[in-house]
Amino acid sequence: MNRTTAKHLIERYFQQLTEGCGNGNCTNEFCASCCNFQPLDKNSAAAKALEMFKINAKLCPHISKRESDTLHPDASVDEKMSDMDLSPEKEDFSDVHYLTENNVCTILSFCEEQGDYSVLIRVIGRIFSTAETLMKSFRKDEPNPTDDLDSLTPTDVDKHKKQSETPLEKRGASSAAAFPDESPREMFDPCEVTVDIDAVRRVYNRLLPIDQVETALVNALIYLTPNMELDLDYLDVYENNPDYLNIFIIVLENSNLHSPEYLEVALPQFCKAMSKLPVTALARLSKLWSTYGLPHIRRMMETFQQLITFTVVSNEYDGENLVNDDETVVAATQCLKVAFYASILGGDVDVEHNEEDDDDSESDELSLHELLGEERLYKKGPRTDPLERELGVRSIDCIRPLITHEDFVNESVNDVVEMDKDFTFFKVNAETKFSFQSCPFILSVITKNQGLYYDNRIRMYSERRLTALYSMVQGQQPNPYLKLKVRRDHLIDDALVRLEMISMENPSDLKKQLFVEFEGEQGVDEGGVSKEFFLLVLEEIFNVDIGMFTYDNDTKVFWFNSSSLENEAQYTLIGIVLGLAIYNNCILDVHFPMVVYRKLLGKKGTYLDLSDSHPPLYQSLKGLLEYTGNVEEDMSLTFQISHTDLFGNPLLYDLKEEGDQIPVTKENRQEFVDLYADYILNESVERQFRAFKKGFLMVTNESPLKYLFRPEEVELLICGSRKLDFEALEKTTEYDGGYSKDSDIIKYFWETIHSFAEEQKRLFLQFTTGTDRAPVGGLGKLKMIIAKNGSDTDRLPTSHTCFNALLLPEYTSKEKLKERLLKAITYAKGFGML
Numbered sequence: 001m002n003r004t005t006a007k008h009l010i011e012r013y014f015q016q017l018t019e020g021c022g023n024g025n026c027t028n029e030f031c032a033s034c035c036n037f038q039p040l041d042k043n044s045a046a047a048k049a050l051e052m053f054k055i056n057a058k059l060c061p062h063i064s065k066r067e068s069d070t071l072h073p074d075a076s077v078d079e080k081m082s083d084m085d086l087s088p089e090k091e092d093f094s095d096v097h098y099l100t101e102n103n104v105c106t107i108l109s110f111c112e113e114q115g116d117y118s119v120l121i122r123v124i125g126r127i128f129s130t131a132e133t134l135m136k137s138f139r140k141d142e143p144n145p146t147d148d149l150d151s152l153t154p155t156d157v158d159k160h161k162k163q164s165e166t167p168l169e170k171r172g173a174s175s176a177a178a179f180p181d182e183s184p185r186e187m188f189d190p191c192e193v194t195v196d197i198d199a200v201r202r203v204y205n206r207l208l209p210i211d212q213v214e215t216a217l218v219n220a221l222i223y224l225t226p227n228m229e230l231d232l233d234y235l236d237v238y239e240n241n242p243d244y245l246n247i248f249i250i251v252l253e254n255s256n257l258h259s260p261e262y263l264e265v266a267l268p269q270f271c272k273a274m275s276k277l278p279v280t281a282l283a284r285l286s287k288l289w290s291t292y293g294l295p296h297i298r299r300m301m302e303t304f305q306q307l308i309t310f311t312v313v314s315n316e317y318d319g320e321n322l323v324n325d326d327e328t329v330v331a332a333t334q335c336l337k338v339a340f341y342a343s344i345l346g347g348d349v350d351v352e353h354n355e356e357d358d359d360d361s362e363s364d365e366l367s368l369h370e371l372l373g374e375e376r377l378y379k380k381g382p383r384t385d386p387l388e389r390e391l392g393v394r395s396i397d398c399i400r401p402l403i404t405h406e407d408f409v410n411e412s413v414n415d416v417v418e419m420d421k422d423f424t425f426f427k428v429n430a431e432t433k434f435s436f437q438s439c440p441f442i443l444s445v446i447t448k449n450q451g452l453y454y455d456n457r458i459r460m461y462s463e464r465r466l467t468a469l470y471s472m473v474q475g476q477q478p479n480p481y482l483k484l485k486v487r488r489d490h491l492i493d494d495a496l497v498r499l500e501m502i503s504m505e506n507p508s509d510l511k512k513q514l515f516v517e518f519e520g521e522q523g524v525d526e527g528g529v530s531k532e533f534f535l536l537v538l539e540e541i542f543n544v545d546i547g548m549f550t551y552d553n554d555t556k557v558f559w560f561n562s563s564s565l566e567n568e569a570q571y572t573l574i575g576i577v578l579g580l581a582i583y584n585n586c587i588l589d590v591h592f593p594m595v596v597y598r599k600l601l602g603k604k605g606t607y608l609d610l611s612d613s614h615p616p617l618y619q620s621l622k623g624l625l626e627y628t629g630n631v632e633e634d635m636s637l638t639f640q641i642s643h644t645d646l647f648g649n650p651l652l653y654d655l656k657e658e659g660d661q662i663p664v665t666k667e668n669r670q671e672f673v674d675l676y677a678d679y680i681l682n683e684s685v686e687r688q689f690r691a692f693k694k695g696f697l698m699v700t701n702e703s704p705l706k707y708l709f710r711p712e713e714v715e716l717l718i719c720g721s722r723k724l725d726f727e728a729l730e731k732t733t734e735y736d737g738g739y740s741k742d743s744d745i746i747k748y749f750w751e752t753i754h755s756f757a758e759e760q761k762r763l764f765l766q767f768t769t770g771t772d773r774a775p776v777g778g779l780g781k782l783k784m785i786i787a788k789n790g791s792d793t794d795r796l797p798t799s800h801t802c803f804n805a806l807l808l809p810e811y812t813s814k815e816k817l818k819e820r821l822l823k824a825i826t827y828a829k830g831f832g833m834l
Contacts, residue, residue: 017048101203133674301339548560637663
């Protein structure tokens with residue numbers, strides 16, 4: 001059965017389900033004329049028609065007028081549009097089989113003279129409701145009226161078809177053998193399309209102010225999209241003719257798609273059809289949009305965002321009815337992805353300067369997870385998105401997008417998505433279920449952090465389970481935690497030795513939940529001891545006297561000391577500590593420039609990264625690039641640079657071979673700047689950073705961290721937020737032991753806290769939670785508890801940092817409360833029994 005016959009048969013089934021056969025005594029349960037038939041909406045009828053086609057279901061012998069039109073192609077195409085309230089009588093323009101700017105203007109002028117737009121409405125509705133006619137419309141190589149297909153002889157038709165083949169079709173057969181490995185994007189320019197975009201926009205500008213035309217466009221789109229879904233699902237129409245993309249290009253130029261008339265039915269159906277386009281087509285569309293500029297991409301983004309928000313707020317979701325199962329939201333999100341990458345491609349992108357991946361090696365041996373049949377749950381996250389791969393660009397490659405990443409976040413989706421279920425879909429059911437983590441741009445960092453939390457916890461429980469299995473087999477005592485027993489006065493040595501042994505003997509132990517014990521001190525680590533351990537380790541390692549890092553007093557950031565005498569193990573320890581902090585949901589007081597997080601996610605440092613890591617050097621190099629005088633004579637620079645070592649001694653380095661003999665000129669100054677930045681940010685600290693990254697990946701190499709988060713979000717995960725909103729903390733704080741928000745002591749407490757200076761507020765936060773930073777999402781996400789700890793006393797307030805709990809005696813006055821609290825938070829270092 002050829003495609004045309006199959007399509008006609010499916011259409012007959014569809015019309016039988018929607019209109020019936022006209023026989024009032026019909027007994028066919030699949031016919032709308034049957035008395036027992038339950039009416040279907042068009043979407044359900046289209047799906048049912050496909051099922052009937054597959055099983056060769058019964059087709060009624062009596063057919064309605066529309067079915068007759070389908071089977072008799074000689075019938076007037078206008079009559080097929082009778083369901084759209086279009087006049088069935090033939091007009092002078094019924095021989096128009098595709099639209100051009102000229103014939104639209106001609107018809108429009110005719111209608112304006114007649115004072116009646118019915119002819120225009122008929123033509124617009126007929127062309128926009130059929131894929132074949134719309135695909136031929138608004139071509140750059142606009143056919144002449146004498147070349148109309150209907151006026152050609154059969155021989156001429158074949159000749160015309162050959163002449164109208166697209167470059168891809170012509171190359172398809174010949175190139176398949178000659179270039180078997182050639183990807184579609186290498187075969188033709190994706191931004192080359194046969195649609196005259198400017199003409200389409202001018203036509204829309206003329207048509208959209210006419211209300212009747214708007215209605216015809218909406219109705220035509222509703223009629224068109226089910227057929228497009230069928231074409232894309234079963235007929236491989238794009239693969240056979242890439243010009244099928246013209247339909248989407250033309251429809252999406254309609255600037256009114258976001259209006260209520262489209263949001264109910266037309267736009268949802270269109271997005272579903274668009275989401276079924278193959279990746280090569282979506283990549284072409286994204287590249288095409290990227291050339292249109294900011295206003296166009298923003299309109300596309302806002303259109304899809306509005307549809308998502310409208311659909312979410314119009315429905316109710318819960319654990320049984322998930323937003324992941326809403327076809328409209330899913331399709332619109334996948335369409336939004338096209339606009340997201342268009343924004344990246346249209347902005348500043350750096351697809352070069354990539355760090356080498358150290359985590360791609362995989363063992364040939366079967367893991368215990370594979371032996372237990374659980375490898376799907378513990379596999380690494382998706383390495384690249386299919387659209388990313390096709391475009392050859394990643395989110396991390398973006399330097400400055402046309403539209404900020406924050407604008408692509410949809411708060412309505414973030415409010416209703418069930419991240420525990422979404423995580424399961426992401427890790428286990430990716431082939432059959434949609435996960436919003438496959439489109440991380442739509443999720444806020446708070447929501448993505450929840451997904452990361454589930455991933456980390458699942459791995460912890462997995463390692464705990466495997467430990468129990470190993471101990472049963474080997475007859476050893478189970479050790480379900482990553483236990484670190486350290487001495488306060490030998491903290492770095494103890495931690496380094498223990499973590500180094502673990503990383504060499506059994507790196508998977510780093511995936512266990514961290515449990516820290518200070519030798520000679522009693523206390524169970526429920527999170528608070530680990531926080532103190534991280535704090536003390538960082539204080540010691542980032543001590544500039546040790547010489548591992550340099551500190552800039554102006555920028556307040558640390559950088560790797562290229563002249564450090566410490567061995568690589570120390571840097572590996574820092575990497576492990578950062579990884580463990582993310583893995584165990586701890587916030588660290590780390591001050592790195594953003595380039596460190598970019599390098600951790602796979603990008604090398606470039607000249608632009610110097611702006612926050614080495615600002616004076618950045619300004620000097622920027623001045624060199626912008627200098628309008630004679631660079632060689634006025635600057636007297638060569639490709640040899642100097643810097644100082646750990647002891648302040650000057651060192652010379654040639655950026656190129658015999659660099660001292662190569663002067664910097666106006667022609668080669670960009671090369672000088674690039675080589676200088678590469679040396680400072682990459683080459684000079686390669687040994688230190690490689691060890692640091694190795695430690696970080698020991699903990700996070702199987703995490704979806706790299707896939708879900710951008711560098712600035714990774715910094716937020718590790719360091720928390722410096723912005724402290726104590727008003728939000730007050731609203732979310734819970735009370736225990738007899739206190740409530742109306743208690744006098746609680747009122748005194750919050751008045752006191754709000755009166756504190758910024759530094760005192762940070763001390764209080766450090767005292768109560770173990771860190772002076774707010775978690776991802778701000779202090780409103782911190783669940784603090786204030787519990788009563790006896791009546792009035794001279795004792796100081798105490799805290800359980802593991803549980804963010806403050807134990808507060810019921811002091812008799814506000815002054816005493818303030819005095820006791822200040823003393824407690826000022827002298828709070830160290831761990832002691834409560």
